[in-house]
Amino acid sequence: MNENNRKSLGIRSFVKQKTQALFSEVPLLGWLLGMLIAVVLERFVGEVLAESLGLPKVPMLFGLVTMLKYPLMIPGTILYVLMIFVLPISVVARLTSGATNRVAAKLLDLPLLISVVLHIGLLYAVLYLWSEVSAYRVLTLKLTLIAVILTLSLNVINGYMGEFSCSHPGFMALGAYAASVFTVVLFSNDKLFGHALLPAALGPFMFPIALIIGGIVAAIGALVIAIPSFRTRGDYLAIISLAFMFIVKSLIENLEVVGGPRGLSSQPDLASLPTVFIWTVACIWITNNFVRSTIGKALNAVRDDEVAANAMTVNTRRTKITAFLFAAFWAGIAGGLFAHVLRYVNPSTFGLQKLAEVLAMVYFGGLNSVYGSIVGAVSLSMLGEALRPLEIFKWIIIPLLLILIMIYRPTGLVAFKEFNVGKLVKPKNKPDQRKSDAAA
Amino acid sequence: MPLLSVEKMSHEFGGLRAVNNYSLEIEKGQIRGLIGPNGAGKTTIFNLITGIYKPTEGEIYLEGKKITGLQPNQIASHGLGRTFQNMQLWRHMTVLEHIKMARYSRISYGLIGAFFGTPKRHRQENEIEEMAYSLLKMVGIAHHAGQIILNLPYGDQRRVEIARALATEPKILFLDEPTAGMNPEELIQMMEIVRKVHKKLGLAIFLIEHRLKVVMELCEIIQTLNFGQVIAEGTPEEIQNDPKVIDAYLGKGTVI
Numbered sequence: 037m038n039e040n041n042r043k044s045l046g047i048r049s050f051v052k053q054k055t056q057a058l059f060s061e062v063p064l065l066g067w068l069l070g071m072l073i074a075v076v077l078e079r080f081v082g083e084v085l086a087e088s089l090g091l092p093k094v095p096m097l098f099g100l101v102t103m104l105k106y107p108l109m110i111p112g113t114i115l116y117v118l119m120i121f122v123l124p125i126s127v128v129a130r131l132t133s134g135a136t137n138r139v140a141a142k143l144l145d146l147p148l149l150i151s152v153v154l155h156i157g158l159l160y161a162v163l164y165l166w167s168e169v170s171a172y173r174v175l176t177l178k179l180t181l182i183a184v185i186l187t188l189s190l191n192v193i194n195g196y197m198g199e200f201s202c203s204h205p206g207f208m209a210l211g212a213y214a215a216s217v218f219t220v221v222l223f224s225n226d227k228l229f230g231h232a233l234l235p236a237a238l239g240p241f242m243f244p245i246a247l248i249i250g251g252i253v254a255a256i257g258a259l260v261i262a263i264p265s266f267r268t269r270g271d272y273l274a275i276i277s278l279a280f281m282f283i284v285k286s287l288i289e290n291l292e293v294v295g296g297p298r299g300l301s302s303q304p305d306l307a308s309l310p311t312v313f314i315w316t317v318a319c320i321w322i323t324n325n326f327v328r329s330t331i332g333k334a335l336n337a338v339r340d341d342e343v344a345a346n347a348m349t350v351n352t353r354r355t356k357i358t359a360f361l362f363a364a365f366w367a368g369i370a371g372g373l374f375a376h377v378l379r380y381v382n383p384s385t386f387g388l389q390k391l392a393e394v395l396a397m398v399y400f401g402g403l404n405s406v407y408g409s410i411v412g413a414v415s416l417s418m419l420g421e422a423l424r425p426l427e428i429f430k431w432i433i434i435p436l437l438l439i440l441i442m443i444y445r446p447t448g449l450v451a452f453k454e455f456n457v458g459k460l461v462k463p464k465n466k467p468d469q470r471k472s473d474a475a476a
Numbered sequence: 477m478p479l480l481s482v483e484k485m486s487h488e489f490g491g492l493r494a495v496n497n498y499s500l501e502i503e504k505g506q507i508r509g510l511i512g513p514n515g516a517g518k519t520t521i522f523n524l525i526t527g528i529y530k531p532t533e534g535e536i537y538l539e540g541k542k543i544t545g546l547q548p549n550q551i552a553s554h555g556l557g558r559t560f561q562n563m564q565l566w567r568h569m570t571v572l573e574h575i576k577m578a579r580y581s582r583i584s585y586g587l588i589g590a591f592f593g594t595p596k597r598h599r600q601e602n603e604i605e606e607m608a609y610s611l612l613k614m615v616g617i618a619h620h621a622g623q624i625i626l627n628l629p630y631g632d633q634r635r636v637e638i639a640r641a642l643a644t645e646p647k648i649l650f651l652d653e654p655t656a657g658m659n660p661e662e663l664i665q666m667m668e669i670v671r672k673v674h675k676k677l678g679l680a681i682f683l684i685e686h687r688l689k690v691v692m693e694l695c696e697i698i699q700t701l702n703f704g705q706v707i708a709e710g711t712p713e714e715i716q717n718d719p720k721v722i723d724a725y726l727g728k729g730t731v732i
Binding site for chain 1: 526528547548549552553558560564565566567568569573576577578579580581582583585586587589590591592593597601604640641643644
């Protein structure tokens with residue numbers, strides 16, 4: 037960038053450039069290490085620091101809730117976040133960048149899988165240590181991870197395939213109820229289904245089966261929509277899938293076997309943080325594999341020009357149905373996890389509001405992008421929690437934000453970006469250094 | 477036995493008879509042309525043979541096998557590749573992805589491979605990538621492989637479309653106005669590509685063209701279509717001098 041340009045860009049971009057220059061060489065490993073240090077720091081000095089800054093307790097979601105509730109505590113909260121999170125993370129990430137780059141480069145000599153597993157393990161450690169402080173954090177984290185699964189699966193239909201499906205809450209409900217019935221019958225003493233059939237110790241082993249059953253039931257539901265609506269293109273799917281969502285909801289409301297409108301409770305406590313985390317990672321991994329393969333890219337071809345795709349030997353009908361069932365399956369898994377996190381489901385959860393939430397996450401984060409789904413799901417779930425003190429005004433601010441996004445970035449924050457794990461875990465040395473590394 | 481034969485094909489859009497009693501025989505390695513004024517039904521014939529529309533009457537055979545009524549993707553996998561008049565490319569995909577996509581029907585790693593990234597998948601993806609590069613080299617745009625298609629100049633997009641059609645391993649290639657909207661220089665390059673493809677791969681080619689220069693130079697036999705009906709068929713010289721063709725293009729009784 038030349039001198040003239042820099043002047044015209046103004047102070048803000050100058051600062052942005054400087055920070056970028058400062059942190060451009062920090063690999064993902066460095067950031068994770070920084071976060072690990074920060075969460076460990078919070079565990080040891082968090083309470084003391086919060087007290088000395090005049091805060092009632094450790095701020096739960098980076099202080100946003102506290103700041104909105106008690107405006108007087110804004111400076112203290114900001115200081116707390118700076119001292120516990122921002123400073124340690126940036127300092128550690130920057131200072132260790134040399135070492136972490138070397139480690140990341142070493143790891144790349146081994147199979148990629150090892151490096152990836154290490155990164156994921158580190159991420160899990162960070163999340164675990166961060167959330168362990170309170171039950172509220174654990175719950176928020178679990179729901180956020182479930183939102184990631186849900187958003188990603190809807191992105192397969194609405195982003196990658198370019199159709200507009202509204203039935204995700206319906207699939208989620210099917211998955212939630214199917215998995216719940218399975219586990220409640222087997223492992224809980226319940227007034228609806230009687231005594232437990234199996235010892236509770238078997239629960240964790242049978243839980244994946246319960247979830248997969250939930251996913252399959254959702255996929256069967258999807259087949260019911262897919263067969264009539266994929267004969268043509270256009271708005272039909274949107275209408276039929278919306279109808280399907282309401283059908284599922286009223287079906288469950290009228291099904292006394294599963295509690296009707298009162299809902300179904302006493303699910304065994306099986307959705308622990310590691311379980312939810314592993315399923316989320318699995319969902320991201322499988323979806324990412326799928327959409328990056330030529331078979332998965334066929335979705336994009338169908339979206340961009342179906343006639344051409346068909347003429348280039350792509351079986352468009354099978355492609356669309358496969359993707360739709362795939363997405364429904366993951367929505368079902370998300371539903372199963374959701375039911376076991378809250379340990380209570382009722383049909384009214386899976387209505388229009390849920391639909392609006394998921395759609396917002398998809399379009400906010402970005403279409404046709406795994407990154408986008410993660411960003412959208414995490415940011416909107418966090419925002420939803422953080423703005424809770426504003427009560428009803430929350431539903432003014434979030435839609436406003438969405439409108440702004442639609443105006444300035446019509447396809448979402450990080451749309452059309454490939455999620456390349458190999459690139460993500462790479463060391464981020466200077467280009468010349470990397471070249472010499474490659475030569476050696 | 478001809479490579480492709482169409483027997484007495486007709487098609488109606490509502491009450492309009494767009495194609496009437498159309499017959500065609502193409503031998504291996506032949507280049508054929510289809511000309512006619514606007515709205516004569518040329519593209520409709522392409523769409524009928526490639527399965528996008530189903531003919532109201534008549535049969536189509538490829539290498540003796542009946543392909544009437546099959547899905548476009550099935551017909552394409554049988555060995556009938558095509559390009560489109562208005563270049564139906566996939567706007568968010570890269571050049572390389574376009575070519576790889578056309579190998580869809582030959583991928584055998586299945587959904588398991590797609591979901592879990594099996595070694596078989598990596599092997600096959602690498603194979604089709606290599607093949608895609610060689611095709612891109614053949615049409616002279618290998619340097620654009622990683623580009624999003626919309627970033628390419630018009631002439632290069634046309635080449636991508638031809639390479640994409642070739643990736644389906646066709647026995648016969650349908651080109652729908654391959655030189656539409658091109659300047660004279662691009663036109664000559666495109667003709668060279670068509671010749672090269674024809675020579676190297678031994679394909680039969682069936683092309684629709686408006687520019688007589690292209691048709692006259694490339695084709696062995698030309699059909700002229702007007703109002704959905706073949707009005708003349710023969711070598712370029714014969715067609716050029718046929719009074720019916722002149723009438724169709726310029727109107728009756730015109731004195732040149």
